[in-house]
Amino acid sequence: MSENLISVNNVSVNFDYQENFISKKQKIHAVNNINIQIKKGSFFGLVGESGSGKTTLGRAILGANKISSGNVIFHDDDRNYDLTNMNKQDLKEYRKKAQLIFQDPYAALSPRMTVRDIIAEPLEVMKITNSRQETDEKVRDIAAKCRLNIEHLRRFPHAFSGGQRQRISIARALVSNPKFIVADESVAALDVSIQADILNLLKQLQSELNLTYLFISHDLSVVAHVCDVVAVMYLGHIVEMGPSRELFKNPKHSYTKALLSSIPSIDPEKRSEAIELKGEIPSALNPPSGCAFRTRCPNPGVDCKGGDIKMGLTEVEPGHWVDDCCVI
Amino acid sequence: MSHLLEVKNLDVKFDTDEGRITAVENISLSVDQGEVLGIVGESGSGKSVTAKSIMQLNPGNTSYNEDAEIILDNENVLKFTSKQDLKKIRGGKVSMIFQEPMASFAPAIKIGAQMVEQLLIHKNINKDEAKSISINMLKRVGIADAEKRFNQYAFELSGGMRQRAMIAMALSTMPKLLLADEPTTALDVTIQAQVINLIKDIIKEYQMGVIFITHDLGVIAQVADHVAVMYLGSVVEKGPVNEILKNPKHPYTKGLLEALPDINNLDEPLKPIPGNIPSPLDRPTGCVFRTRCPHHNPEGKDGKIEMKLIEVESGHWVDQCGMMCGQHE
Numbered sequence: 001m002s003e004n005l006i007s008v009n010n011v012s013v014n015f016d017y018q019e020n021f022i023s024k025k026q027k028i029h030a031v032n033n034i035n036i037q038i039k040k041g042s043f044f045g046l047v048g049e050s051g052s053g054k055t056t057l058g059r060a061i062l063g064a065n066k067i068s069s070g071n072v073i074f075h076d077d078d079r080n081y082d083l084t085n086m087n088k089q090d091l092k093e094y095r096k097k098a099q100l101i102f103q104d105p106y107a108a109l110s111p112r113m114t115v116r117d118i119i120a121e122p123l124e125v126m127k128i129t130n131s132r133q134e135t136d137e138k139v140r141d142i143a144a145k146c147r148l149n150i151e152h153l154r155r156f157p158h159a160f161s162g163g164q165r166q167r168i169s170i171a172r173a174l175v176s177n178p179k180f181i182v183a184d185e186s187v188a189a190l191d192v193s194i195q196a197d198i199l200n201l202l203k204q205l206q207s208e209l210n211l212t213y214l215f216i217s218h219d220l221s222v223v224a225h226v227c228d229v230v231a232v233m234y235l236g237h238i239v240e241m242g243p244s245r246e247l248f249k250n251p252k253h254s255y256t257k258a259l260l261s262s263i264p265s266i267d268p269e270k271r272s273e274a275i276e277l278k279g280e281i282p283s284a285l286n287p288p289s290g291c292a293f294r295t296r297c298p299n300p301g302v303d304c305k306g307g308d309i310k311m312g313l314t315e316v317e318p319g320h321w322v323d324d325c326c327v328i
Numbered sequence: 329m330s331h332l333l334e335v336k337n338l339d340v341k342f343d344t345d346e347g348r349i350t351a352v353e354n355i356s357l358s359v360d361q362g363e364v365l366g367i368v369g370e371s372g373s374g375k376s377v378t379a380k381s382i383m384q385l386n387p388g389n390t391s392y393n394e395d396a397e398i399i400l401d402n403e404n405v406l407k408f409t410s411k412q413d414l415k416k417i418r419g420g421k422v423s424m425i426f427q428e429p430m431a432s433f434a435p436a437i438k439i440g441a442q443m444v445e446q447l448l449i450h451k452n453i454n455k456d457e458a459k460s461i462s463i464n465m466l467k468r469v470g471i472a473d474a475e476k477r478f479n480q481y482a483f484e485l486s487g488g489m490r491q492r493a494m495i496a497m498a499l500s501t502m503p504k505l506l507l508a509d510e511p512t513t514a515l516d517v518t519i520q521a522q523v524i525n526l527i528k529d530i531i532k533e534y535q536m537g538v539i540f541i542t543h544d545l546g547v548i549a550q551v552a553d554h555v556a557v558m559y560l561g562s563v564v565e566k567g568p569v570n571e572i573l574k575n576p577k578h579p580y581t582k583g584l585l586e587a588l589p590d591i592n593n594l595d596e597p598l599k600p601i602p603g604n605i606p607s608p609l610d611r612p613t614g615c616v617f618r619t620r621c622p623h624h625n626p627e628g629k630d631g632k633i634e635m636k637l638i639e640v641e642s643g644h645w646v647d648q649c650g651m652m653c654g655q656h657e
Contacts, residue, residue: 049516050487161604162371191370191543196587197600218516221589225598248591262517263591264524264546268569271550274521280486281516 005180005212006038006061010070013053013060017285028284030056032236033070035313038180038212038229043203045227045244046216047259051281053236054216058182061214062098063091074098074180096126099173103185105165109157115168116153119143122176138175145205146171163194167201174209184216199226220263224248229319232256235292236284237311242320252322255293291325301325331358332537333382333400333505339393340377340386340561349608351377352561354635359505359537366552366569367541368584372605374561375541379507382539383418384408401504420450423498427510429490433482440478443497450501465496469526488519492526499530506531506538512547524550545588549573554643557581560605560616562635567644577640578650580617615649623653 013031018024031053038044046054059065061072063083072083074094081094099122102108109118119139122128129135143153146167157165166186173181183202187195203226205211217223223230224244231241232255240253251257258275265273277296282288288295290307303309304325313321340352352374359365367375380386382398382405398405400421408414426432434442443462444455451458459478466474469492482490491511498506508527512520528551531538540551548555549569556566557580565578576582583601590596603620606612612619614631627633628649637645 049518163604191605192545192584193370193587193601194604195600196589196598199589199598200600219589220517221591224591224594225589245594248594259517260591262521264520264544264550266546266549266573266585266588266590268549268552268573274525276521276525277518280488280519 003039004037005040005075006036006214007073007075008034008036008038008057008061008070009073010035011057011060011067011072012069013056013065014068026285029236029287030284031060032311034238036231036238036241038214040212041206041210042229043206043213043215043227045223045230046214046233047218047220047223047230048233049218049281051235051284052233053284054233055184057233058100058184058214058216062100062182063094064100076179092126096128096176097178098180098182099176099178101166101169101173101181101183101186104189105162105169106189108169109165111157114154114156115143115148115160118157118168119153119171119175122172126176128176139171142171142175145208146174146201161194162190163197166190166194166198170198170201170205174205174211177209179210180212180214182214182216185218186215187222188217188219195222202226220248220259232259235281235287237292237323238313238321239293239323239326240321241313242317246317246320250317250320252316252320253293253326254297254299255326258298291323293323294325330402331399332361332363333357333359333539334397335378335382336397336399337393338378338381338396338398340374340381341391342387343389343391346609350561350611351608352381355561355563356637357556357563357566359539361504361537362531362535363554364531364538364540364552366548366555367539367558368543368545368548368555369558370543370605372560372608373558375558376509377561378558379424379509379539379541381406382505382507383422383424384414385418385424415449419446419501419503421503422505422507423501423503424507424509425491425494425498425511427513429487429494429514430482432494433490435482438479438481439485439493439497443478443500446497447500461500462496465500466493469493469496469499469530470522471496488515488522491515491519491523495523495526495530499534502534504536506536507541508538509541510543511540513542513544520547527551545573545584557584560608560611562616562647563637563645564617564647564650565645566637567641571641571644575644577644577646578617579621579623579653580650583620583622615647617647617650621653625649625653628653 011034015028017026017028048054060067067084074081120135123135187198227244230244230247231238234255240256258277261275275298279296290309291304294300294304309325312324314324314327316322335357338355342349342351369375405417444458447458463474463478471477471492512523552569555569555572556563559580565581586599601620614633615628618628633649636648638648640646
């Protein structure tokens with residue numbers, strides 16, 4: 001039995017793009033040649049700015065985006081699912097085991113359904129339960145785990161605050177008893193006082209229900225707090241990956257360093273120590289050759305500036321991988 | 329010296345179908361020239377409503393209390409009713425930067441045309457002069473190819489670029505007061521750092537007063553001189569930024585700081601503030617924070633203590649109920 005739950009091997013995702021109907025068809029390289037292994041029971045973080053491809057990768061792992069090349073393997077107890085080569089029946093099975101929690105709890109819940117119906121819907125769609133009584137039992141069980149009251153189940157989503165709605169979304173994702181959860185910016189829309197509550201809940205549920213998370217976020221402080229392993233993405237590439245403490249204490253890649261220094265410190269006496277990056281993330285339609293970060297890198301080498309260094313990760317410490325360009 | 333802006337005892341209420349909502353209650357604030365006042369608070373705390381009151385941009389169902397005063401440059405803007413007077417403040421003496429620049433630029437009008445239009449309204453100049461002022465301003469905020477951008481639409485610019493253009497537009501009329509409502513929230517951290525530095529430079533250069541609204545205490549620490557912490561329409565604590573962030577007195581301010589994940593202190597568990605923010609329709613009487621307060625001050629819990637700021641140290645004001653809670657530890 002493998003100790004990894006998810007293996008992502010050389011995965012790339014491209015989208016076709018045509019500016020208007022007479023222009024040439026182009027390819028957007030959203031995710032390029034990604035290799036990650038997500039261990040069972042881990043909290044795997046994926047950070048990066050908007051446009052770095054984190055959501056696309058998350059969706060590809062769930063089978064919601066087509067994978068252009070490479071493969072994703074989900075190691076279940078008794079069998080392996082290969083996402084690139086799966087029939088409809090298997091996909092249905094897989095969907096029970098891998099679920100998604102969305103970012104905006106205001107948009108993710110249907111305003112016309114009661115909380116009970118929202119949480120019960122996956123059970124009915126996937127035909128997991130056979131009777132209404134069994135469904136109700138499961139719904140009540142998971143609602144209690146997500147700290148929702150029984151009387152909440154009868155109400156509609158508009159009666160709830162952001163934090164409570166997010167707990168409803170979590171309950172819906174967990175009701176089918178999945179093993180793997182992709183949480184895509186799941187606390188980004190919440191206020192700080194509530195955000196901490198949801199993060200603690202996710203952690204608690206992880207140990208209670210034996211879950212493995214892929215936690216996608218742009219907020220490094222949040223990722224540093226909850227994740228065991230972190231991968232930093234830039235323009236569709238992973239530029240650095242490692243155990244979260246090691247990575248945040250000892251960042252090697254210039255992009256990770258710049259990101260970390262850009263977090264505004266809550267100490268008013270420590271002002272503007274940010275390594276300022278010039279310009280903005282380039283378009284994925286026309287990415288730089290060689291190192292994707294070279295156009296914004298504060299201290300590029302001669303070779304990498306010319307775009308002659310290919311991207312690829314090297315292990316600098318056990319489990320800590322850095323893109324070649326910044327190792328040299 | 330009188331302040332550039334002084335808000336005194338401001339209440340803002342909205343009439344809705346479900347009843348009258350108190351959005352802001354008894355707020356007093358002041359901003360001097362060249363000073364940044366940070367207003368921090370969670371959603372629904374009344375930060376934006378306070379800022380919009382200064383420009384009278386709140387919707388038609390808004391009512392202000394009789395004795396409220398918003399003194400800008402020795403004039404009470406709440407008494408302004410004529411279009412002429414309002415024009416003086418909206419975009420003239422006061423400019424505003426919004427959170428989502430895509431939503432604030434008109435999508436079908438070129439950026440340059442929008443910048444020129446507002447200059448023609450507020451300044452006595454011709455089109456060519458307005459164009460050169462606008463292009464210079466775009467250059468000043470760090471937009472490369474300013475002439476080209478001038479003739480583009482908002483959707484052709486990236487997020488950071490759009491926010492820079494928004495800042496350029498807000499500054500081109502040389503306002504005395506700048507209201508920045510979550511100007512960096514929609515931006516990535518690396519771009520946020522650029523925009524924060526830009527705003528700081530500009531404040532220094534033009535010596536304007538700024539109200540900087542955000543929910544991010546880190547951003548506040550980086551830009552503000554003074555801070556007001558708001559909760560459910562009331563200021564619960566205010567004072568110099570160093571005092572508030574290093575020596576907070578109110579349990580809400582303390583709670584906010586503890587709930588914030590700190591990357592330099594990963595061993596500290598995250599401490600959420602218990603409970604949820606109450607709906608403004610059933611705003612607690614007495615201390616607004618009492619339904620979530622972790623302390624047990626019996627009178628405060630029953631709502632018997634009225635909200636009132638008291639000065640605990642020079643310039644550092646704390647709500648009296650919150651102060652008592654702190655002493656009950």
